[in-house]
Amino acid sequence: MNAIDIHRKLEENAGLLIFGILFVSAIGGLVQILPSIFQETVEPTAETRPYTAAELLGRDIYIREGCSTCHSQQVRPLLAEVIRYEAPAHAGESVYDRPFLWGSKRTGPDLSRVGEKYTDEWQRIHLVNPRAVVPKSIMPAYPWLERRKANSGNDVHLRMKALQRLGHPYTDEEITRAAADVAGMTELDAIVAYLQSLKIDTSVDPSEGGH
């Protein structure tokens, strides 16, 4: 009886093979994921709050248009990166991010600290025609954003309610008045509101690093 014989059993029994694959492949994920669910729950930083109705709609447009395929939202604790984008990211800043939008590619610049760096007006012009303000930009233009109502699906309260169920601390009052809060806003207004909300959390000690 040697290892080859033991393996022959696996090879000749489909059920054992299926179980073996499942068992062996599950270990790594369990070790890495379970602690983040049960042990190391991330607390929001002092300045982190759930998105307002307008910011939430703006964020969902950001997802819809695939902005995160080219823009990261994650400043790494590397010297040059901290100089360029200021404070490094803290896990507590993204506790209300479903899904997370840290990104994997930086064709355009990181946006996690872009809030209030530019005026609302600059952002609006830039989104409708990026080359009007950045001549060499290769970013697509998003002219349709200013033509559409942000809450055209009339579902902003449903979105907030779903997030409330997932534990985001929205009050019932905030949810009922959400539609009124965003009435008349275009998609462009909403996404600008979202971009302006991406700011440095001054409550975090930058020397603390990433987490």
Place this chain on the structure above:
Amino acid sequence: MIFSLIWSILGMAAGVYIALELVIPTIDFGQEWLSYGRLRTLHTNAVIFGFGVTALMGTAFYSVQRTCHVELFSPRLAWFCIIAWQFTVLAGGISLLAGWNAGKEYAELEWPIDILIAVIWVCFGVVFFGTIAKRKVKPIYVSNWFYGALIIVIAMLHIVNSLAIPVTISKSYSLFAGAQDAVVQWWYGHNAVGFLLTGGFLGMLYYFLPKQADRPIWSYRLSIIAFWAFTYSYIWAGPHHLHYNAIPDWVQTLGMVMSIILLAPSWATMVNAVMTVSGAPQKLKTDHSLKFIVLALAFYGLATFEGPMMAIKSVNAVSHFTDWTVGHVHSGALGWNALITFGTFYFLVPRLFNTQLYSKRLADIHFWLAISGTMLYVLSMWGAGISQGLLWLALGDLGELSYGFREIMASMQPYYILRVIAGLVFLSGAVIMIYNFFRTIAGRKTATVQIPAPSTAPQQPVTA
């Protein structure tokens, strides 16, 4: 297989188009359906789920019957899988263009499509394992281990990572948030690459390579070790996509160490395959299918070496967020996945239609276009990625940034132009292959009608 070919062209064409958008950004004509953010998602979904999965499903059904010496368990269910999958990918593609996007990389499809995927995947598993259960040979062949792992692990990853609360038909919110979502997503994202684009295609390799080389696998023991080590260690490597991000250090370090360990099983398979071919080197001169498969193997080795290197934190500090990653993905996707699939198709088409390939010359041209396209692509992205990474991090004597972001971005243009050319070269090779197959299949009909024609008839140009 034909569906897979159609997706390959559509997916690659979308890829070339978005590459062009990065050179001439106004080429989307202000149309949202042609906008980069949506087409890029369509590109990855069409090539991975359209081209990749369809090819894997087709070859799994083909090889499992031959390695088990029985017909498929429920051929009707198998047809359902193939057809329903095409419908799902098509619906998924349209939904992405319409802006239904869950926002997770390689898992962008929204919840209704996710449910369809899960249902079809279960059917795929039933057909595959049902066929294995009624097999006539006792041992289960090694290619089936890999196809089996593909089915099981992808089911697990897809279901967990797609867990979400639906809001409307086109919108849902992930059950996971922030850093936790990041760890779950890259556990999925990395292993979708691992068990689909690596493991699934290794299943293809283990069946079609020995078949075409007419040699048994070089070492049975090595294939056992490689398989289990691969299945065990791949899963751990996901966090290398999150180096220096806001997740715990121990997770990053574990991800890095396991990524480096992963080199061993990856290369064990490569050694096994190369030694198998080395039993029949003369075939490499004449056999197109084998040429493609062996070239794919070379790129497999390259990509699985590059991957662990990029997973080292100090290398990753430069490579992360840059086009180097894009180059790495394409050396795997074009060099490994697409080439081995092409090789397999060159094997399958003449056999399925019981004829000879229409033109060996065209297959040769395709081979060289595929090599040059892939090499040019990878080189341009290496150039772009490494310079991006280094320029971003460059500091002057006084600790100030040496280059502005816009300046660096603008300097990428030559590389991006080169990438468009590379994509066109690769795509034109694939178009030639499809023409070749079309003539092969069309030529078969005339050959059977014209009975007195010599056996070389299909190789003559025929008017179909």
